[in-house]
Amino acid sequence: MHLVENPWVWAIHKTKENSCKRGHKKVYTHQDSCLLKALRLPLTQILTFGKIWKASLPKRLNNPLLSFYCTNNLFLFISFLSMKESIYYPSRDDPDSVEICYKHIKCLDPQTPLTSPVMNFYIRYLHQQASSSRATFHFFNTFFYNKLRNVVSEQKNNKKNPFDKLRRWWKGVHLLQKAYILIPVNDMFHWSLVIICIPDKEESQPIVLHLDSSGLHCSRSIFQNITSFLKEECCYLDHEAGLSDLPISGYWKYLCDHIEEKVLEVPQQKNHYDCGLFVLLFMERFIEEAPERLQKKDLAVFGRHWFKPEEASILRSKIRKLLMEKFRNESSKK
Template sequence: MEIDEPNGPKRKGPTPITLDWDQLLSREDGGDDRPPELEVIRSNKKPKESSENIYQSEDLEMVVKSDRELKESIARFKRNLKTLAHKLRDGGERLRVSLKRHEDELERRLQRQLMNKVENECAEMIQVSDSDDGVSRGQKQGDRKSLSSPSFTKLFDKKLEDPEDLKDSRTVNAFEEELFYIKPCNGRRGRPNNQVAAKGRSRMALSSSSEEPSRSSKSGLVDCEKQTTSNDDKPTSSFSVPNSPQGPPSSNLRPRTRRYYNVVEEDPPVQTTAQFLEELDPCVKDATLYYPSRDDPDAVEVNHADMGCLAPEAYLSSTIMNFYIRYLQQPTSSSESTTCNYHFFSTYFYNKLEKLKYEEDSFRKFRKWWKDVSIFEKAYILLPVHESAHWSLVIICFPTKEDEQGPILLHLDSLGLHNSKLICDNIKRFLKEEWSYLRKSGTRLDLPISDEIWENLESKMEHKRVTVPQQKNEYDCGLFVLFYMERFIKQAPERIKKKDLSMFRRQWFQPQEASNLRPAICNLLVEEFRKVKEKESTPLSQLLD
């Protein structure tokens, strides 16, 4: 298109677009200016929880783990899958997902290490040390070509241009001196550049080599095995060439190489149970401990063999678990008024509860486990659970009357392997049966809960799986249960309230604190055995006095 200008020639330009605004903005609805209404419809579909959010905390823990810890976690997951997967509600699906994520992280790290190694080797192969680089020494640009050219080329050109050498018909002799230095030495490396001999000395060496072959071969062996040391204190091998008139020779004619050593960190051997028992204090051997005393009807009996479960990487036995539970029950100056408001069941109680047949006679006999203790008047009931080669803890809490709430069952699991709902359902049934038994017997109780809650206790109980610190191995679950008890006794209020449940979290304590309970229990038992030995060695007359 051509555009006419008023005072000038025509010029070419873009064609303007003509828009019919009346037609474009015409409305068929009678010119109603109201915008269309937007109708928002709620979807009944619940958004799926992202797997990234589910495993976000696990990823954070996995990233900070070392390669050794990552391999230990993978081995632990594989063992748990082999022994516990068929007993879990999800068939071990969660364990498989965690195992896959850990294996992928380990594979990613190995690939990254391999790539770094390849890159380093390539960089070393192309790196050549050139001490006479004209650019690095600040020389002129015009000299770069001659300085950067190979030393052999310079020497060769010089020999061809030297008139003295041209007169000699034996052209091989032109390089007689140089061939001495680069002559093969029985398959070994050439003479280092710091061992270059003078001209006269080299000819002497050549002549003497025919007279004393044994001596010359020996000296050649020593010279060839010597190494030079570069600025970075790493041994390198090289051979020397004579100086060229054009400039100093290159110190190395081939790329430097580094030697890589694969250092395998071996874990120290784990002390076996037999070695652990052998190294125990002699006072433990041939002695039996009744804790807290021989006169206690519920005393825990411990002997030398029972101490074996306190060896490194060993699983805690019921005997040691019950010993420490009884230890936590002992009144002290700080906890005397606290522990009386607790009731502790032994480790054998839950296994009996699972097999209980809820018949009138059977339950009446079963009540001997708490020996007429009014468990509903307690503030807390601590119940350890042992199932599928794993320990966990259930705490039954009776809130205050002000909360108007029934008993709360809290499940604490350091690996998340136990079925919380199944375990809490078994305990709820036991509490309902005890509640029904007390109502039929007409026993009057000083209950902390309101009458309305008490009358409808069967429907007022609830359970909750709380978030707690997790163990870093597969053998410390018993220690974590004992540490849960100990920490809860120190921090729990007189009666729990809903707001107090915030005390349970993954940062409640450091996992190493629970693992450190193993040597602490061992030292405590050794001290108790010493007391037993002292009593046995004390004459009876002194004990009577």
């Protein structure tokens, strides 16, 4: 590639040249349109792209766009501009798919709290991975708990049962047949995790676990909301659907009045921004290590030394890599 004084002129010339080869001056490929799109971007944005792609810009070249061309990064630059603005995981046809915008990847930068779209992407990813596990799981997204809390609050002053509308969140799913129900909690700019453990024997009882990497959330309030949720679901199944399909059907109404609540000792974050990563790590490790049905004796597995806090940074890189791969794959389908 020959150097020219004005890279903008070169880019326009190159785009027109490619179009002429196709027999018509007004015919442009997607690559051409991306190149023209680049010409309209401020130089500050182009420099940002250079940082993202770790492009080495020669100091002797003052024009950053020219530096991209001269350092053989044109393909990467165009690939970035060609990237889809949003994707759906696992697919757009999936009714439970998660939409992620490219801008959401920014929250995976160092020292940055995770946002709900990225949290929900990885929760959905873990859901896919858990399908091969011996235990059965149900994952709620990051918006469910706040909805549940509002419903519990409304229930006290509402003649109609607000839980009827909430039940749409798990339509078609027999929750109490699952071994575990995982609920991320977001409140006061902090994330924690609730895990509901469903027994399959009458001598056992439901256990609700609360995992918090900094102890900021009020466990008592969370337990009250979760208990109300379980009792309402038992009551609904007893009157509307029947409890006969549950692992210990005749015992469930009794069990809902004997739910054990446990605040787990877990690894603690050393900063104010890794709480979302810790919740995802709690989920990931729990899925890997949980028995088919959890009992009290199994709680010994957890503790402050369950994993090293530094693993949060590793997970941050892993999620970024996964998302970049998904965006590249979707963009290549254009």
